[in-house]
Amino acid sequence: MAVVSALVRRPLEQVSGLLRRRFHRSAPAALQMTVRDAINQGMDEELERDEKVFLLGEEVAQYDGAYKVSRGLWKKYGDKRIIDTPISEMGFAGIAVGAAMAGLRPICEFMTFNFSMQAIDQVINSAAKTYYMSGGLQNVPIVFRGPNGASAGVAAQHSQCFAAWYGHCPGLKVVSPWNAEDAKGLIKSAIRDNNPVVMLENELMYGVAFEFPQEAQSKDFLIPIGKAKIERQGTHITVVAHSRPVGHCVEAAAVLAKEGIECEVINMRTIRPMDIETIEASVMKTNHLVTVEGGWPQFGVGAEICARIMEGPAFNFLDAPAVRVTGTDVPMPYAKILEDNCVPQVKDIIFAIKKTLNI
Amino acid sequence: MFVAAMSRVLPRTALKKKPASRMLGATGNFSNQATFDIKKCELHRLDKGPPVKAVLTREEGLLYYRRMQVIRRMELKADQLYKQKFIRGFCHLCDGQEACNVGLEAGIQATDHVITSYRAHGLCYMRGLSVRSILTELTGRRGGCAKGKGGSMHMYGKYFYGGNGIVGAQGPLGAGIALACKYKGNKEISLTLYGDGAANQGQIAEAFNMACLWKLPCVFICENNLYGMGTATTRAAASTEYYKRGHLIPGLRVDGMDVLCVREATKFAADHCRSGKGPIVMELQTYRYHGHSMSDPGVSYRSREEIQSVRNKRDPIMLLSDRIVSGQLASVEELKEIDVDVKKEIEDAAQFAITDPEPPLEEIAHHLYKDNPPFEVRGANQWIKYRSIS
Numbered sequence: 001m002a003v004v005s006a007l008v009r010r011p012l013e014q015v016s017g018l019l020r021r022r023f024h025r026s027a028p029a030a031l032q033m034t035v036r037d038a039i040n041q042g043m044d045e046e047l048e049r050d051e052k053v054f055l056l057g058e059e060v061a062q063y064d065g066a067y068k069v070s071r072g073l074w075k076k077y078g079d080k081r082i083i084d085t086p087i088s089e090m091g092f093a094g095i096a097v098g099a100a101m102a103g104l105r106p107i108c109e110f111m112t113f114n115f116s117m118q119a120i121d122q123v124i125n126s127a128a129k130t131y132y133m134s135g136g137l138q139n140v141p142i143v144f145r146g147p148n149g150a151s152a153g154v155a156a157q158h159s160q161c162f163a164a165w166y167g168h169c170p171g172l173k174v175v176s177p178w179n180a181e182d183a184k185g186l187i188k189s190a191i192r193d194n195n196p197v198v199m200l201e202n203e204l205m206y207g208v209a210f211e212f213p214q215e216a217q218s219k220d221f222l223i224p225i226g227k228a229k230i231e232r233q234g235t236h237i238t239v240v241a242h243s244r245p246v247g248h249c250v251e252a253a254a255v256l257a258k259e260g261i262e263c264e265v266i267n268m269r270t271i272r273p274m275d276i277e278t279i280e281a282s283v284m285k286t287n288h289l290v291t292v293e294g295g296w297p298q299f300g301v302g303a304e305i306c307a308r309i310m311e312g313p314a315f316n317f318l319d320a321p322a323v324r325v326t327g328t329d330v331p332m333p334y335a336k337i338l339e340d341n342c343v344p345q346v347k348d349i350i351f352a353i354k355k356t357l358n359i
Numbered sequence: 360m361f362v363a364a365m366s367r368v369l370p371r372t373a374l375k376k377k378p379a380s381r382m383l384g385a386t387g388n389f390s391n392q393a394t395f396d397i398k399k400c401e402l403h404r405l406d407k408g409p410p411v412k413a414v415l416t417r418e419e420g421l422l423y424y425r426r427m428q429v430i431r432r433m434e435l436k437a438d439q440l441y442k443q444k445f446i447r448g449f450c451h452l453c454d455g456q457e458a459c460n461v462g463l464e465a466g467i468q469a470t471d472h473v474i475t476s477y478r479a480h481g482l483c484y485m486r487g488l489s490v491r492s493i494l495t496e497l498t499g500r501r502g503g504c505a506k507g508k509g510g511s512m513h514m515y516g517k518y519f520y521g522g523n524g525i526v527g528a529q530g531p532l533g534a535g536i537a538l539a540c541k542y543k544g545n546k547e548i549s550l551t552l553y554g555d556g557a558a559n560q561g562q563i564a565e566a567f568n569m570a571c572l573w574k575l576p577c578v579f580i581c582e583n584n585l586y587g588m589g590t591a592t593t594r595a596a597a598s599t600e601y602y603k604r605g606h607l608i609p610g611l612r613v614d615g616m617d618v619l620c621v622r623e624a625t626k627f628a629a630d631h632c633r634s635g636k637g638p639i640v641m642e643l644q645t646y647r648y649h650g651h652s653m654s655d656p657g658v659s660y661r662s663r664e665e666i667q668s669v670r671n672k673r674d675p676i677m678l679l680s681d682r683i684v685s686g687q688l689a690s691v692e693e694l695k696e697i698d699v700d701v702k703k704e705i706e707d708a709a710q711f712a713i714t715d716p717e718p719p720l721e722e723i724a725h726h727l728y729k730d731n732p733p734f735e736v737r738g739a740n741q742w743i744k745y746r747s748i749s
Contacts, residue, residue: 054542080542086572091565093718098535101520102472102549104542125525133513135506136726136749138444138520169735171727194729273734310740 018225033212035205038068038180039145042187043107045161045219047077050105053191056083056096056147057109066111067147093119093144097126098175100142103147105191110146111326113162113200120165127196128171143190148200149243149294150343159332165244166198167271167304173197173225174271178246180210182269185223193225200271202244208212220266228275230282234264237353238282240305242268242291245325245344249292263353269300276308283314289322292344295327325352376452392416393686403603403610403640409627413619417688423465423618424683424694427457428701430481433490436705437480437497441653445713446497449524450511451478455648458675460485461584462621463560467550467629472540474520474533475552477512477645478582482552491708500715507718508726520561527553527560530579534566537638538719548576548632550625558601558651567605569636574637578628579605582615582644589660590649602642615643616673619682646673721746731735 033041046053059066061074061084074082085092088282089110096108110116116123121180126138135141149161166174173195174284177183183201188196230254239249246267253263264282268275283289291302309315309322328342366472392414398465400408415423434454440446453460460481463473483493488504496503497511505515512524520536523529533551553713557563558581570577581601585592592599602610609631613624621643628639646669650657657666681690724736724745 016647083573086565086568088565088569090562091534091569094528094531094562094566095535095538095569096539098474098532098549099539099542100535101532102536105537120533121525121528126523126528129513131729132726133505133509134515134521134726135494135504135508136729195731214479227559275435295688 004338016279017152019102022271031212031217032209033180033184034207034209034244035151035177035180035183035201036067036069036182036207038216039187039201040071040073042184043070043191044073044076046188046191047073047081048299051081053105053107054081054083054101055107055109055131056092057086058085058111058354059129060084060109062314064304065109067203069201070109076300078314079248087235089115089118090122094126095140097122097140100140100196101130101138102126105141107143107145107191110144112158113146113148113202114158114160116144116146116162120131123166123196124169124172128169131195139194140196141194142196143199144189144196145187145199145201146191147206149202150327150339151203153334154332155334161200161293161327163271164293164300164304166200167301167351168273169272171196172272174200175225175269176200176242176271177269177314178205178243179208180212180341181216182223182229182267184216184220186225186269189222189225189342192222197225199322200243205244208247213313223269226270226273226275228269229267230264230278231267232263234262234263235349236262236286237264237290237357238266238279238286239278239290239292239349239353240266240268242271242301243294245292245294245349248346248349249343251346252353255346255350256353261353261357261359268301274304274308276305276312279305280309280312280314284317287317287319289318290325290349290356291322292325292349294327296329297324297330300326302326320356320358323352323356325349375587378475382701388687389689390419390687393682393688395444395619395682395686397623400620400624401602401612403600403605404607405609405611407659408611409623410621413623415619415682415686419465420679420683420686420688421693421697422624423461423680424676425697425701426461426464426681427618428698429490429704430454430457430460430484430678432701432705433484433493433708434480436494436709438653440494440498440709440712446511446653447499448510449477450497450653451651452649452653453481453647455646455675456582456584457481458618458621458679459615459643462618462634463550465618465622466625467548470518471547471629472518472533472536472549473552474523474529474536474549476526476529476554476557477522477524477721478554479512479514479522481517483514483522486516487709488514488516488519489703490639491658491711494712495715498712498715499717500712501718502711502715506529506722506726527557529553529556530560530563530566533579534570534575534577534638535564535634536573537570538573541574541650542575543565546633548578548629550580552580552582554587555581555583555585555592555599555601556590556595558604559587559596564666567608567640570638571605571608572634575668576632576635578625578632579608579638579640581640582643582645584645584647585652586647586660591656593662600642602640605638605640608640609639610642610643610701612642615645618675618679627629722734725749736743
């Protein structure tokens with residue numbers, strides 16, 4: 001009897017001891033999330049939240065996505081909501097737009113935005129313009145998404161950046177995430193938006209992991225479309241970029257900080273409607289501007305920013321002409337040395353910043 | 360049956376169709392309904408087709424007649440207004456194709472979904488837009504169905520998705536609407552119209568493939584009026600058997616000048632889709648009196664004799680009125696009364712269309728985005744700013 005009670009008493013003492021003790025609370029290790037998983041999570045949450053949301057595109061279902069962005073979704077949601085299409089961009093983009101007109105909320109994936117050129121009529125003429133043409137009767141709640149811009153070694157026909165082309169058109173919203181937080185917040189906002197949204201992702205960023213803040217882990221985490229983010233505060237020069245080049249700008253800023261140059265790095269997040277106010281306010285503070293993008297210079301995103309800065313209050317605050325860093329003005333070559341010199345590198349950004357600051 | 364066989368050999372006017380049966384009704388000397396022989400449809404991958412007899416009630420006869428006259432007169436009025444420069448840009452008229460529009464609507468539910476090309480005014484009316492709202496949209500005034508923002512090619516309504524300016528774009532759009540119907544499981548179907556010219560668009564073939572693969576409830580309807588703008592079908596298509604061009608998709612070729620034939624075929628096709636069998640293709644053999652658009656006189660690639668011959672022998676309104684009278688469903692006077700009433704309706708609508716004010720300039724940037732807070736839109740220069748409201 002005594003043996004039994006002894007056997008019971010020890011654990012009980014231990015348990016009550018535990019209950020008396022307060023746990024030492026340390027900060028949880030920051031969650032790391034890749035851009036790919038962030039988009040996946042965003043889509044998963046929206047598919048769960050609203051049964052009208054569905055995904056279609058080449059290889060999105062049984063292959064788990066050409067770049068594995070839709071991994072696991074077909075297994076979870078089935079054929080009805082995750083639809084593999086034939087290689088018929090114009091056809092399936094049109095089908096997606098029609099489905100949106102009839103009340104569903106499609107996510108139309110282009111394997112890369114290069115292939116969206118086959119379907120661009122449906123994106124612009126059937127999706128973007130319809131709410132306006134109909135006098136507000138017919139809206140098109142659709143998301144077109146997929147990787148945009150340069151990849152690695154995929155050459156000319158698979159490396160074009162479409163930010164300027166889609167950003168040109170009224171009626172469309174165009175977003176361009178950089179990190180995991182951007183990707184999740186923007187895909188969710190895009191899906192919930194009642195207008196056509198083009199989300200330009202980046203294949204080279206899919207596998208990159210970022211610290212994923214607490215608030216981004218919520219199922220209702222949204223990033224407003226049309227608002228830029230200041231990634232790094234600075235006083236000497238404003239550096240504006242979208243997508244992958246934002247990372248290069250952050251890197252350049254770190255290098256320059258050692259030389260006492262403090263760059264304010266702005267992550268555009270949205271191409272259209274462009275948050276020119278954030279850029280203007282920054283330029284009015286720093287008096288210098290460098291824009292950075294992966295696309296070609298002529299008629300590009302940077303060209304638009306420069307034009308708008310000239311038209312607005314920030315022009316009078318510029319101490320030097322605004323400068324653009326862009327992709328090289330050639331179709332993307334294949335050889336590594338050539339390709340490397342066709343996308344803006346950190347050294348090109350640093351050079352442009354120093355030139356602007358006359359250093 | 361003899362009558363039906365003879366009617367295929369001889370031109371229609373040579374043989375007056377006698378109704379196969381008739382019932383005396385309560386409306387004075389008129390019958391309540393009559394039964395007519397209709398042309399058998401050519402079939403592709405179908406064992407059975409639509410019936411070869413159609414019952415037309417007095418009420419239906421008067422309704423279809425009135426509707427076709429409204430479309431006819433509305434289009435002729437648009438022609439007049441265009442020449443008077445009240446209508447600008449593109450104006451594609453569908454007079455001659457009234458039986459397609461009216462017969463289609465008669466074969467479907469109000470909650471089915473319809474999408475078509477730019478030759479849309481007749482279908483706009485069938486789908487519930489008033490003549491007034493259509494003509495006022497054509498004249499670009501604020502009372503137009505798209506507030507003057509869309510014009511001839513961009514008119515929308517409930518269960519009606521336009522009005523599409525890009526040839527063939529409506530093919531995949533219509534298949535997408537069908538996908539939504541199937542997704543929602545509501546037994547609604549999508550009717551996707553395109554012309555003989557659009558039939559050669561690659562995206563139509565893509566839409567066919569996906570509709571067939573996924574068994575989408577889509578009726579693809581090719582309105583074959585024999586000319587894609589100035590190009591005859593034989594110069595544009597290796598195969599002019601448009602009802603077969605869906606390949607594995609069953610198809611039927613329909614006399615598009617006979618409103619009853621169109622109605623029965625549409626009912627047949629609609630049933631096919633609603634029963635879950637997947638898409639079907641309908642080719643409506645029809646004719647347009649006007650040229651491709653108001654910029655095209657329409658006589659450089661076809662003879663005046665051809666146009667006149669169709670008017671004399673196959674005019675859809677004439678075919679229906681002949682049947683109504685011969686079937687003793689109504690009198691010639693009654694039909695004339697409808698004509699007078701329709702004329703007045705069109706005149707009133709036209710009067711409104713040319714006197715309604717243009718849309719206010721302040722609203723130029725409205726309706727860019729839905730459910731958006733207001734924002735500023737750039738005008739011709741940086742000092743001109745417009746406000747955009749959803």
